[in-house]
Amino acid sequence: MTKHELELCIDKYGKDIYSFCKHLTNNPLEADDLYQDTFLRAVVLKEKIEYGNNPKSYFLSIALRIWRNKKRKFAWRKRIADVQPIVDERDAEMGEALELSPEERITSKEKDMLVRTAVSRLPEKLKITVLLFYMEDLSTAQISEVMKIPVGTVLSRLYQARKILKKELEDVLSE
Amino acid sequence: MNDKFDNALRHALTPSDEADLWLNQKILNQAEEKRKMAERKNWRLTAAIAAGLVLCISSVTVYAAWKYLPASDVAANVQDRKLAEAFAGEQAFVINEVQSYGDYRVTLLSIISGRMLSEYPHYHNGEIAADRTYVVIAIENGNGVPMPDTSDESYGKLEFFASPLIGDFNPAFYNIAGMSGNYTDMTEEGILYRLLECSNVEIFADHDLYLCVSEGMFYDSEAYCYDELTGKISRNENYEGMNALFELPMDIAKADPQKAAEYMAGLGFESDILREKLDAELGEAFEVEVTEENKMGAEAAEYALQFVGNPYVWGEDSLTEGTDSSGFTKSVYAHFDISLPHSSSGQRASGMKVETIENAEPGDLVFYETPAHVAIYIGDGLIVHAMPEMGICISEADFDEIAEIRRVV
Structure with a gap:
């Protein structure tokens, strides 16, 4: 990838990739690292980016791979330390404060935050699937490629995730 | 309802976070260096293959x-x-x-x-x-x-x-x-x-x-x-x-x-960790002590004990398939409809402080530092917790220096 191509990619997909990194890691510092590593990895990988296909899927699959590896190594090094996600404080406070009083009317902005908090609490496999589908607008076939799982598994994960989210967000979204 | 639900999800998850300008700039700069390094690497690889070939001919x-x-x-x-x-x-x-x-x-x-x-x-x-x-x-x-x-x-x-x-x-x-x-x-x-x-x-x-x-x-x-x-x-x-x-x-x-x-x-x-205190066993007569004030905590401790022997998995919170320490406490209390954050630092901000281990009641959360760790007190100076390499196990509460104790019920 040339410098110019990289610039184009950052311009075009930067926001999508960064948002994915942020929700995947739940931690702004980790998100910065992952975002940076993703693009830098893409630079040295030999594969040519096919503009006809979906380069976004390609970047997302790199990000996912790096993150999994990193989590693994991190677990090894900090064997005993529980490294905890730093949930965006705005979201977390908002989420908790609102949980206490579900009867109160909530604005659309607050609703979004509750949804994001609920998504962040999903088990990682489900969370990734939800992010790829709803945030990154990938088709189930593309998700199957990015996550290297069969389409059937993608569908069942989406189904499970929706079930959990529906239950958690029942009160919020029923209005 | 489904459409509405999907739309709500899409709306909430619309990509809205952007990297700082300096971060993008840094990536562009580093990409240049990476490319130079990659070129060098390729050259090295070819040299190694060449060396290998020469030797292949002369030796088996x-x-x-x-x-x-x-x-x-x-x-x-x-x-x-x-x-x-x-x-x-x-x-x-x-x-x-x-x-x-x-x-x-x-x-x-x-x-x-x-x-x-x-x-x-x-x-x-x-x-x-x-x-x-x-x-x-x-x-x-x-x-x-x-x-x-x-x-x-x-x-x-x-x-x-x-x-x-x-x-x-x-x-x-x-x-x-x-x-x-x-x-x-x-x-x-x-x-x-x-x-x-x-x-x-x-x-x-x-x-x-x-x-x-x-x-x-x-x-x-x-x-x-x-x-x-x-x-x-x-x-x-x-x-x-x-x-x-x-x-x-x-x-x-x-x-x-x-x-x-x-x-x-x-x-x-x-x-800092006293290994001999990590692997404690319950005496036959052991029972979680229940008093009027701590009924819920005692129930939580009792409930937690049934998962002893299940594995430790970092970042997860399944009581049966694997959990880390704070995922364990979170999931145990979730069973009693008490919602705790997954981070142990977040949990440390929950509930009220208990001064010393002598005042602790079953169900209280016991926190440790470096590494951050959290356990559930079950009485008698014992705790149940999810510990790397050991899984969910019972230990003496003072296996490591106690940083704080919180009561969340």
Whole structure:
């Protein structure tokens, strides 16, 4: 990838990739690292980016791979330390404060935050699937490629995730 | 309803976060450097192939040492020129010993110990740890199938544990994970090279020193035997997977028993944890004490106890499939409709403070620091918690210094 191509990619997909990194890691510092590593990895990988296909899927699959590896190594090094996600404080406070009083009317902005908090609490496999589908607008076939799982598994994960989210967000979204 | 639900999700998850401008700028700058490095790497690769070809013609020996990159090249390949020079120098022990067990063939290439050998100093608790041991090993598939490149998806599925072990010290507790260890992997020509480093082990030269290489992420007590009486470490001959064990050559003159004792005493978090207090058992008469005030807490403690024996998995929160410490407390309390954040620091902000362990009631959360850890008090000075390597287990509450106690019910 040339410098110019990289610039184009950052311009075009930067926001999508960064948002994915942020929700995947739940931690702004980790998100910065992952975002940076993703693009830098893409630079040295030999594969040519096919503009006809979906380069976004390609970047997302790199990000996912790096993150999994990193989590693994991190677990090894900090064997005993529980490294905890730093949930965006705005979201977390908002989420908790609102949980206490579900009867109160909530604005659309607050609703979004509750949804994001609920998504962040999903088990990682489900969370990734939800992010790829709803945030990154990938088709189930593309998700199957990015996550290297069969389409059937993608569908069942989406189904499970929706079930959990529906239950958690029942009160919020029923209005 | 479904459309509405989907739309709400889409709306909430619309990509809205952007990287800082400086971050994008940094990426563009670093990309230039990466490209230059990649070019150099390619050149090196071709040179290595050429060298391999020449030798192939003249020799049929399979296990010959020339097959492997010398340790200095491995260090150079991970961009550590200073370490590469050290490995090429006289201080390094070149070993080239091969062992085949299970599905893999492992070769111990070289080892070197000393001060300030690397371009990349290792930081421990914010200070430079200058005195280090570096080891290079090569791992191959026994069936000749090339090992995956470290950037391949399948590399993520490979897990090897390689660590120096010290005779007279139980390897389950004293291994690379506790000795401010670290490693870098690289693959070339289908051979996986690992450069591992940890605190200098030369000070233990008057003990037997070993290097173990096994599968998995952590030390596997099944793969090796430790004789408490003689202090000897050996391979478990009945173990089916890979369990290579090399003896490390050491200059006995470098032994420094006093420094060694100090090192062991100060072994970071390992030393703070009183291992003998970690594995506690409940007496037959044990019952979680229930009083009017702590009914819910006692129920939570009782409920938590049924999961003892289930595994520890970092980042997860399943009481049956695997959980980390704060996932454990979160999930236990979720059963009682009490919602705790997954982070132990977040949990530490929940509920109200209990002054001392003497005042603790069953169900209280007990917090520890460095590493951050949380447990559920069950009474009688005991806790139940999810502990790495042990899974969900019962321990004495003072197995490590208690940082804080909180009551969340």
